[in-house]
Amino acid sequence: MEPFHHNFNLDNYRKLLKSYITTEDETSLYQAELFSKLSMQHNILPEEIINIHIQALRELYPDLPKEIDSSLNFLLETMISYGLAYQEFQTLREKQGELESEISIAANMQQTLLSTHKPKIMGLDIGAVSVPANIMNGDYYHFVTDENGNLGIAIADVIGKGIPAALAMSMIKYSLDSFPETQRNPSVILENLNRVVERNVDTGMFITMFYGLFHAKSNLLQFASAGHEPGFYYCAKEDKFFEIKTKGIVLGVTNDTTYEQFEIQMEPGDVVILLTDGVTECRVGDRFIDTDEMLEVIREYLHLPAQEAVERVFRHFEKLQGFHLRDDFTLIFLKK
Amino acid sequence: MDLNIEVNDQGLSQSIKLAGEIDAYTAPKLKEALLPLVKKENVTVVVDLEHVNYMDSTGLGVFISALKATKEYDSELRLVSLQDRVRRLFEITGLENIINIDSTVRGGK
Structure with a gap:
């Protein structure tokens, strides 16, 4: 001394x-x-x-x-x-100080492992924002393109928060990357992922995922959902929002599930809105905002370029909740 | 907000009444109460959710764990009196097709 x-x-x-x-x-x-x-x-x-x-x-x-x-x-x-x-x-x-620094290293590593590039697709304007409520993000989105200029979009929410959730997400990402381009069919992808998750995660842990495949030449969006929070489709011709209806159980619960595939023919001005429950379960004081209120906010920014629009919507909800997110928040716009 | 758990033990027929919110903070408490109940052979466990006004995906995780345990122990799990917001969660996630949810008693305001 x-x-x-x-x-x-x-x-x-x-x-x-x-x-x-x-x-x-x-x-x-x-x-x-x-x-x-x-x-x-x-x-x-x-x-x-x-x-x-x-x-x-x-x-x-x-x-x-x-x-x-x-x-x-x-x-x-x-x-x-x-x-x-x-x-x-x-x-x-x-010790707490040491742990905190380890967690922040893990969070950085998560960002590196799970980072995805927002691709440029002819005729499609893409905006995406994903903000964790705590340090580690339990939401995830992923874009992948093939040689024909088609776009695969995954948006997922893993339950169980924090580090285990982040680790499970890395597993999903690497499984997604390992599927050959010829098998980028949404229902096939979800069926394969379901088996991976079912075999590899703890009981009580599960993942919800929406997977879409946008065909650049025909403007057709094919998709399937594994129990994911339904997104919305804005139809410009009717100036109306429609809930994107799907069927399918969350990933990781049963081992022999099939996922029904649906499709939407996108027209100019149409917007596909994908999200996680951090958006729909937005609370103002003791009250949850309802779907119509949420869509009104989205409508307000929909005319902007997609990236600016999702960021403005996020800032709007962040402010509404007193800058305290209760759940991870992920929002994606695909504008035709 | 907290979660209040009331267990009524009648041998092979167990019932558990919940009141409050099931989220990341209260889910471990629910798991601790519910899992030992379903891990007994041939029991039927009825979970009353009438007074649960909020549940997030962590809560679903607890019910999935319980469901998996019922297969192992040949026990039965039934959820009754779900409020609309909670029921919607089971619908979206497709879990209503594999968990026994009583559709006749519908709670919620």
């Missing part, structure tokens, strides 16, 4: 104590405060200070009444337990 400041010694403390007892002046109190700050900086335990106090007192007043003298021993013993508890607390605080 480094040599402690010359202020921390018995002589000094005794002088301070004596000066305070005889004059009760503020200066000695101020000195005492400095003394205790220094003690903390040098990891001096509380019982050591008590010990110094006792010694100083005994030297100043050798004839202390027996009761007072033994009460000081009593205080010393008490402070020893307190000191132990305090040391334990300090150790835990250090």
Whole structure:
């Protein structure tokens, strides 16, 4: 241990104590405060200070009444337990710091592992935003293109939050990447992923996913859903929103599930809106906003370029919830 | 908000009444109460959700774990009196097709 400041010694403390007892002046109190700050900086335990106090007192007043003298021993013993508890607390605080830094490393790694590029597809304007409620994101989206310029879109929500969720997401991402281009059929992809998840995750953990395949030449969007929060389709001709209806159980619960495939023929001005429950379960105070209110907000920004639009919608809901997200928030617009 | 759990043990017929919210914070408490109940051979466990006004996907995870346990122990799990918001979650996720949900008693305001 480094040599402690010359202020921390018995002589000094005794002088301070004596000066305070005889004059009760503020200066000695101020000195005492400095003394205790220094003690903390040098990891001096509380019982050591008590010990110094006792010694100083005994030297100043050798004839202390027996009761007072033994009460000081009593205080010393008490402070020893307190000191132990305090040391334990300090150790835990250090450990907490270490864990926090590990989690932030994991979060960075998650971003690297799961990063996806928003591709440029002729005639399709894509906007995507995904914001975690805590450090780790349990939502995920992924874009993949093939040589014909077709676009595969996955949006998923893994239940169970935090690190296990992030690890499960990496598994999904690498499975998605490993499917050959010839098998990018949404229902086939979900059926394969379901088997991967069912075999590899804990009971009680599951993943919801919407998978779409946009054919650039024909503007046809094929899709299937594994229990994912339904998205919406904005039909420009009718100026109306429709819920995208699908059927299919979440990934990871049964091993022999099939997923029905649906399709939408997109026309100019149409928008496909994909989201996670962090968007639909937006709360204002004690109340959930309803679907119509949510769609009104989306409608307000729909005319903007897709990326700007999703960001503005996110900021709107973030503000509405007092800048405190309860759940991860992911929103994707595909504008024709 | 908290989750209140009331278990009524009648041998092979167990019922459990829930009130409050089932989310990431309260789901572990539900799991602790529900799983031991379904892990007994031939029991029927009825879960009353009439007073559950919010459930998130973490809650679904607990019911999926319980459902998987019923297959192992030959027990039965039934959910009754779901509020519309909670029922919608089982519909969207397709879980209504594999979990026994009583459709005759419908709660919710």
